[in-house]
Amino acid sequence: MSNRPFRRLRRPAAVVAAVSALALSVSTLSASSAAAPAQPTVIDKGLVSPLSVAVNDDNVVYYSANFAGQLYRKAPGKPAKVVYQSKGGKEVGAISTVGKTVYFVSGFNLMKLAKGKVTKVAALGAYEKENNPDAEVSYGLVDPAAECLEAWPTGDEAPPAQYTGIVEAHPYGTAVVNGTVYVADAAANAILAVKGGKITTAAVLPAVPVEITEELATQYGIPEVCIGETYNFEGVPTDVEAGPEGMLYVSGLPGGEIPGKGYVATVDPESGETTELASGLVAAAGLAVLPNGTVYVSQLFAGEITKIAPNGSRSTFAGAPLPSAVEVKGKKLYATINVLAGLEPGQKPGGKVVSYLR
Known part of the structure; x- marks a missing residue:
């Protein structure tokens, strides 16, 4: 297994080969051992990496085939159709809706679909190059012993010993709140705010400290002398949603494939203050908030798919293979599942969009 996921999950495709074994190894870390009664209704299937879904007030479902660069529209009682196809292999995802308008990301640009026309709203990648919001955040080993730092592996496949935020963008989720589009950028480790085409940084996700255990050291080729040291992971926000009392809710996937490091946090969009709401999750990829x-x-x-009550108690809402995006509309929860299935050469795409009754 590559050491790169020790740093972060940069692109979901990077871990396809490890998915099956990893899913088996971490299944005991789920919120509840009891199987949930919720059963899905399939909306569409045979999709290439459907990592995002959104539903408007007319119950029209929009969803992505990220690595195929496609945005789909599925109206009630009508067949699904592709309403946008990117060019040059650009990834498409991070969908949200307001009224009949759809916001999504194509490559590194925030786009808008309104009245059948797609327009560019903001250049997220250019903003990252010019501003690099997490440039002053320290990642990697925290005050390591000299022996550990000296023995730390080097090379392209080794996790960096110590570094600060680099210039890198991967807009992964969006939410529209009072005319502002908030963007969870998983590579920039930031929540961006876009209004009137202008981009600002609403929050920088803090580093996530993790103790290097014997198991992690063995799995990722870390020297034994470093066991017990602390490693700061990048925050890697994967989704953002509007919540009560003006807060934003964010899911995060620090550590990539490492089990139990995912989290849900609240973010104050005015101050940028981040407060952890839930931890110990296994690759938190998407969320919905009531x-x-x-x-x-x-x-x-x-x-x-895990349900977290306001008092913090957890239960399993539904078991599902490789779930990613979740969206609540009325009495239904929409989700994308099996999202990394069928990405290897010769395999048929296996991604699905489904709905559950809550």
């Missing part, structure tokens, strides 16, 4: 603060969050490598 007005009372109830959270539904997907655990990509644990194979479940």
Whole structure:
């Protein structure tokens, strides 16, 4: 297994080869051992990496085939159709809706689909190059012993010993709140705010400290002398949603494939203050938030969608293979599942968009 996921999950395709074994190894870390009664209704299937879904007030479902660069529209009682196809292999995802308008990301640009026309809203990649919001955040080993630092592996496949935020963008989720589009950028480790085409940084996700255990050292080729040291992971926000009391809710996937490091946090969009709401999740890839603060969050490598009550108690809402995006509309929860299936050469795409009754 590559050491790169020790740093972060930069692109979901980077871990396809490890998904099956990893899902089995972390299944015991899910929120509840009891199987949930929720059963899905399939909306579409045979999709290439459907990592995002959104539903408007007319129950029209929009979803992505990220690595195929496609945005789909599925109206009730009508067949699905592709309403946008990117050029040059650009990834498409990070969908949200407001009224009949759809916001999404194509490559490193925020786009808008309105009245059948797609326009560019903001250049997110250019903003990252010019501003690099996490440039002053320290990642990697925290005050390591000299012996550990000296023995730390080098090379392209080795996790960096110590570094600060680099220039890199991967816009992964969006939410529209009072005319502002908030963007969770998983590589920039930031929540961006876009209004009137202008981009600002709403929050920089803090580093996530993790103790290097014997198991991690063995799995990622870390020297034994470094066991017990602390390694700061990048925050890697994967989704953002509007929550009660003006807060934003964010899911995060620090450590990539490492089990139990995912989280849900609240972000104050005015101050940028981040407060952890739930931790110990296995690759938190997407979330939905109810007005009372109830959270539904997907655990990509644990194979479940977890319900977190306002008091913090957790239960398994549904078991699902490789779930990613989740969205609540009325009495239904929409989700994308099996999102990394069928990406190897010769395999048929296996991604699905489904809905559950809550």
